[in-house]
Amino acid sequence: MRSEIAEAELRxxxxxxxxxxxxxxxxxxxxxxxxAVKADPEEGDDGELYEAMGFVRRSVxxxxxxxxxKEQELPAADAAPKAVPT
Numbered sequence: 001m002r003s004e005i006a007e008a009e010l011r012x013x014x015x016x017x018x019x020x021x022x023x024x025x026x027x028x029x030x031x032x033x034x035x036a037v038k039a040d041p042e043e044g045d046d047g048e049l050y051e052a053m054g055f056v057r058r059s060v061x062x063x064x065x066x067x068x069x070k071e072q073e074l075p076a077a078d079a080a081p082k083a084v085p086t
Contacts, residue, residue: 034053034055037049037050037053038050044058045057045058046058046059
């Protein structure tokens with residue numbers, strides 16, 4: 001039983017080393033595929049393929065702009081007065 005666990009741990013370590021060696025090359029290839037999809041005039045970064053790859057389409061992406069509301073501008077439900085014990 002212990003020898004099986006030791007063997008499994010050794011296989012795991014070996015797999016991690018192989019993955020670490022392959023990951024940088026894979027990242028380069030993956031980035032090239034993404035750039036090719038974005039450069040395609042029929043797809044681009046607003047196409048269905050781009051979305052299917054797990055990215056957010058340009059037309060759906062929000063601007064990221066947020067504006068904080070002042071305390072007096074909060075809706076009545078958010079600014080409900082605290083209950084006063086009687």
